[in-house]
Amino acid sequence: MNGQKEPMPSSDSPPPALRQHLLVYLSVYLLWLLLAERIDGQELLAGALAALVVTIASAPYAGLFSALRLTPAAPLHLLRYLGYFFAALIRANLDVARRVLSPTLPIRPALVEVQTRLVSPLGRMLLANSITLTPGTLSVDIDDDRILVHWIDCPPGADLETATQRIAAGFERHILGFLE
Amino acid sequence: MRLAGDIFLLIGALFCLLATIGLLRMPDTYNRIQAGTKAGTLGALSLLLGVALIQPEWWAKLLTIAGFILFTSPVGSSTIARAIHLVGIRPWRNPPIEAPEEEK
Numbered sequence: 001m002n003g004q005k006e007p008m009p010s011s012d013s014p015p016p017a018l019r020q021h022l023l024v025y026l027s028v029y030l031l032w033l034l035l036a037e038r039i040d041g042q043e044l045l046a047g048a049l050a051a052l053v054v055t056i057a058s059a060p061y062a063g064l065f066s067a068l069r070l071t072p073a074a075p076l077h078l079l080r081y082l083g084y085f086f087a088a089l090i091r092a093n094l095d096v097a098r099r100v101l102s103p104t105l106p107i108r109p110a111l112v113e114v115q116t117r118l119v120s121p122l123g124r125m126l127l128a129n130s131i132t133l134t135p136g137t138l139s140v141d142i143d144d145d146r147i148l149v150h151w152i153d154c155p156p157g158a159d160l161e162t163a164t165q166r167i168a169a170g171f172e173r174h175i176l177g178f179l180e
Numbered sequence: 181m182r183l184a185g186d187i188f189l190l191i192g193a194l195f196c197l198l199a200t201i202g203l204l205r206m207p208d209t210y211n212r213i214q215a216g217t218k219a220g221t222l223g224a225l226s227l228l229l230g231v232a233l234i235q236p237e238w239w240a241k242l243l244t245i246a247g248f249i250l251f252t253s254p255v256g257s258s259t260i261a262r263a264i265h266l267v268g269i270r271p272w273r274n275p276p277i278e279a280p281e282e283e284k
Contacts, residue, residue, distance in 0.1 A: 001257040034240040053248055088213060093222040109211055109271050133221060134255035138214050139254070140261040150210045150261060150271060 023068070026056040051144035064122050077177025084174050088134040095136060099152070107136075112163040113146050116172060123179035132169045137167050150163060181233055188230030195223030208272035209264050217257045224249050 032047035033039060068074070099106055114131075118124050128139040128147055136152030150169055202215025225246055232242045 031244065062270055077264060081280050096202065096218040097195070097198045098203060100198055100219070105205060105207075107198060107206075107211060109208075109273070111265075111271055128258060129251070129254040131213050132257050133250070136214060136218075138210060138217070138261055139258045140210075140265045148265070150214070152211060152214050 001010060017087060021055055021059065024058060025051050026053045064120075068122075071178075073171075075180040077174060079169070080179070081174035084170060085130055086132075088170070092134040092136065096152070099136075107152050108156075109150065109152050112151050112154060112167075114148050115167045116145050116148055116164075116168055117146075118175060119180065120179055123175055126175055126179065127168060127171055129151050129165060130175075135161065181236075185230045185233035188226050188233060189273045190230075192225075192230055193227060194221045200222060209269065210261060210271045213256030213257050213261055214218050217253055223247065224253075 028048055029051040033043070033051055036043040036047065043098050118122060118125055118127055124142060124147075128142055131139045131147065131149060137152040138152075139147055140150050141148040147168070151167070155162070196219065199216050199219030202219055203212050206212045206215050215225075228246050229244045232239050
């Protein structure tokens with residue numbers, strides 16, 4: 001099989017579907033352990049069972065995770081994305097705070113469209129969420145590869161190209177590292 | 181540690197206050213959502229960070245809470261925005277003093 005892109009050190013690479021379920025299982029298990037009072041045998045066992053139930057119950061939706069690129073560089077891209085995201089989040093908050101406090105309320109709101117190169121539902125959701133959380137932009141609707149964005153400070157005459165560059169391009173570059 | 185925690189709690193409270201002021205001052209729903217999510221998110225995260233500094237043994241739960249806020253808050257905002265957009269509410273525009281813009 002195509003063994004050249006399998007990054008996991010597992011002896012035999014499981015088929016994609018199984019790998020997704022495994023990913024769901026491990027994420028849920030990790031969540032359980034994070035919420036557990038303390039890590040002991042009882043919690044480990046209960047968590048293993050609960051994670052199994054959740055994995056089975058959510059099996060029809062596990063396809064969402066097929067967009068994940070499990071390459072060695074993916075965690076690095078994820079970290080870079082998180083760093084970029086938090087920087088943008090803080091900038092967004094200071095920017096909106098300034099507008100809210102300014103006596104003249106300096107806003108130029110408008111609806112603009114941005115275009116994305118991400119094809120997976122998960123990637124688009126992540127991009128739309130990132131847009132909502134950052135500088136004066138709010139995802140309103142999504143239609144195929146166009147995201148409708150409410151922009152609090154839209155320069156006059158902004159078109160698809162400039163809006164895409166200003167709003168989405170930065171996130172997209174980082175998300176593309178670990179999602180399709 | 182205690183002092184740093186208090187400072188972050190204070191910053192968090194401040195951003196929640198800013199979110200409230202934004203809610204009151206903004207001209208329409210879209211802009212109110214903007215003010216609410218932006219300031220509210222950083223406010224909540226800063227509060228969580230403050231608690232984490234004061235009670236370091238709670239880090240795992242606080243991290244989980246932060247994760248859930250970061251995932252659910254924008255989804256909620258976008259859902260409200262999409263709903264009012266589909267109903268046909270147009271965003272508030274500046275009074276046309278400058279920059280002629282095309283008709284909607």
